[in-house]
Amino acid sequence: MSGIATEPEREGKVITIRLRSNQSDMRLLGTVLAAAVAVTFAASIAAVRRLQNPERPWRAVAGDRLVLGVPWGTLVVVTFVLAVYLFVQDGITDFSDPVTIPYRAWSYFYPLGILTGSFAHAGPGHLVSNLAGTVVVAPLAEYAWGHYPDSGDDDRLRSNPWVRALFVFPAVVIGIGLLTSLFSLGPVIGFSGIVFAFVAVALVHYPITTLVAAIGVQSVLTTIYRALQSPIYRYVAEPSPPSAPSWAAVAIQGHALGFFVGLVIGIALLERRDTRPDALRIWAAVLIYAVSRGLYQIYWFGEGNVFYLYRGPGIVIVAVLALVITVALTASERPAVPRKIGRRLARARTELSVDRPLEIAARSGPDRGAEGGNPDADGTDRFDRVYDIAGGYRSSRATRLSSLHRRGVAFLCVLLVLAALAGMAIPVNVVAVDGAAHSPESAIEIEDYTIEYAENVENELVSDFGIEYLDESLEASGVIVASERRNIWMEAVTADHLAYTGEETVTVGGPGWRSTVHVERAGWEPVGNDPVYQVRMGESPDPETVVFESDDAQAEVRIDDRFVTVASEDGEFVLEVTVDGTDAVETAPIPAADESTAAAGLEFERQDDTVYAINDGTVVAVATEESYD
Known part of the structure; x- marks a missing residue:
């Protein structure tokens, strides 16, 4: 019933x-x-x-430099970054999957990416991490700068504490963000370069407090956030797809650039206020922070899934720069070149450039007698005056050398490092990429984007630098997103990752719109050989268009002088049977579950995910369907 x-x-x-x-x-x-x-x-x-x-409440201490003791500028900046994620990247539609590709700083030919690269984020974890760092460290930098001007002149608009808090500080932060986007190496995305700038400004003023906040408090804050979000976290141990190491996914140059920009700002503030920090604290804080945050992680790409981390050279560079920064902040104004050495250098150079020509002129001048006698009195006076002038030149040159003090030379080194970090990005950011598809007939066109699956093609993101050691098989395989108008080229999903997961999505878009492409892989693995697979792509959740088919592969089995090859033809997997010594080939589709087919005298039966060949009572497995995690 x-x-x-x-x-x-x-x-x-x-x-x-x-x-x-x-x-x-x-x-x-x-x-x-x-x-x-x-x-x-x-x-x-x-x-x-x-x-x-305490002797004074923390609110009173904060109120000495902040209006009402509140870091208003930090709150404005956090709100701005969150608004970019929600409304520009369309995180409000899907918080876990924002639009990221068009908001990276791809090159100078794509202004939108330059404007948004430092304020957009790759996902919620990326956003939360950078906002946690901002909330912890930016108030220290804002406190070091202060809402109240040092001069005490509140008449001008820019000296008004509220204007400095709500407009000037956020404007400076946005300016630093644009600077880091403009001179960052590669298609950067994220606020972390500005967070490093906050740390540098705070570090030169409050080294130990900043170190504790940036390393300890930030970690505690993110852990509390995760505890509130997932009080009980369930983890299942399982294999993970091939992926690059964590340090190869970090914009080290962008972080270092932001740090040195903040460092220059911090040093300028100290110079203006004529204050000097403690040398040991500065050196220890810079060294510990730089190492703990991976600023030593200089890396490059090798063949396939190989990455090189130059850890030793990186540590040496960080240690040297920590010392240079300490000298730039704490050294005295004693001459960088001792006066005695300066005078000797000046004298040696002057003698070569002045004394010898004067000596030759004195010996061959017109006032000498016909027999080589001594010059007359007027000639002697003229040459004496020239020697006196040359002596003054020696003195002025020695004075210039002695005027170079140690702190100034170290600060000049800091500026040179900043210039080098920024300069290395210029050649990369002026390169135009080729947005043409490698297989136009199978590529998907969405607005100005081209999405395709390709293997062993030139990686245009890490292009030819003309250095043989760096150009070792820089190829890409996987789902590639390109846009000639936006100067975008990106390996959005690697072939290895897709082989592990079986399906992925790629989101493209721009201001006010987004579109998602679904990618699926299916394949069969012949016994003892590489898998044969096909890739489908489309805008529907169940894509039907086959955009890639791999090469055939033969199973390492021999059945009654017959060989079995798995192939993909026109979107269908087939079994090709050849007889030893002949060129004849018979083809049959791979049977559905619990069904069978035949070719060249062999019967093929499928049980679950395995296809067996049957002949005269002999049963041999020839291929297994791929499975994905």
């Missing part, structure tokens, strides 16, 4: 009810635990605040 549920139906309903009940209980437990985390930390902070009895 239709009104009575059968036993299997009742069991299915019971299981469904239990699953829903368990999920509801887990959500409730998660909410309770998240509330417990928030209440615990709030209570701890309140208790410690009552226990501590």
Whole structure:
């Protein structure tokens, strides 16, 4: 009867009810635990605040340099970055999958990327990490700068504390962001370069406090955020797809560029206020922060999935720069070149450039007698005056050398490092990429974007630098997104990653629109050989268009002098059977599950994910369907 549920139906309903009940209980437990985390930390902070009895309340200390003791500029900056993620990158539609490709700083030929690269983010984890760093470190940098001008003149608009807090500080931050986008190496995305600038400004003023905040407090803050978001985190141990090491996915040059921009700003503030920090604290803070944040991780790409990390040279460079920065901040104004050495150098150069010509002129001048006698008195006076002038030249040259003080020379070195970091990006950012598809007949066109699957093509993102060691097989394989108008070329999904997952999505778009391309891979692996596969792409969740078919592969089995090859033809997987010693080939499609087919006297039967060849009672596996995680 239709009104009575059968036993299997009742069991299915019971299981469904239990699953829903368990999920509801887990959500409730998660909410309770998240509330417990928030209440615990709030209570701890309140208790410690009552226990501590400082000479001046922290609000009063903050109020010395910040309007109402609040880092208003930091709040404006955080709001701006969050707004870019939500409304420019369309994170408000799908917070976990923002539009990223058009908002990277691809080159000077794509102004939109330059404008947004430093403020856009690759995903929610990237956003939260950078905002946590900003919330922790930016207030220290803002406090070091101060809402109240050092001169005490509040008449001018730009000296108004509220204007400095709400407009000047955010404007400077945006300016630094544009600078880092303009001179960053490669298609950078993210606020981290500006976070490094915040750290540098704060570090030169409050080295230990900044070090604790940037390394310790930021980690605590992100952990608390994750605890509130997922009080109970379930992890399943399973294989992971091939991927680049973490250090090869970080814009080290962009981080270093931001750090040195902030360093120059911090040094300028100290010079203006005529203050000097403690040398040991500065050196230790710079060295520890640079190493802990991976500024030593100089890397390059090798063949295939090979990456080179130049750890030793990187550590040496960081150690040397930490010393140079310390000297630039704390050294005295004693001459960089001792006066004695300066005078000797000046004298040696002057003697070569002045004394010898004067000596020759004195010996061969017109006032000498016909027999080579001594010059007359007027000639002697003239040459004496020239010698006196040359002596003054020696003195002025020695004075210029002695005027170069140690701190100034070290600061000049800092500026040279900054110039080198910025300059190395210019040749890369003026290169125009070729947006043409390698296989136009199979590529997908969306507006000005071209999305295709290709293997072993030139990696235009890491192009030919003319250095043999660096140009070792720089090829790309996978889903490639290109746009000639935007000067974009990107290996969005690698072939190895797709071979592991089986399906991926690629999102392209621009201001006000987005479009998603679905990519799927299917394949069969002949016994003892590489898999044969095909890739489908399309804008629908179940793409039907085959855009790539791999080469055939023969199974390493021999059945009654017959060989079996797996091939992909016109979107269909087939079995090709050849007889030893002949050129004849018979083809049959791979059978569906629990079905069979035949070719060249062999019967093929499929059981689950494996195809078996059957002949005179002999059963041999010839191919297995690919599985994905």
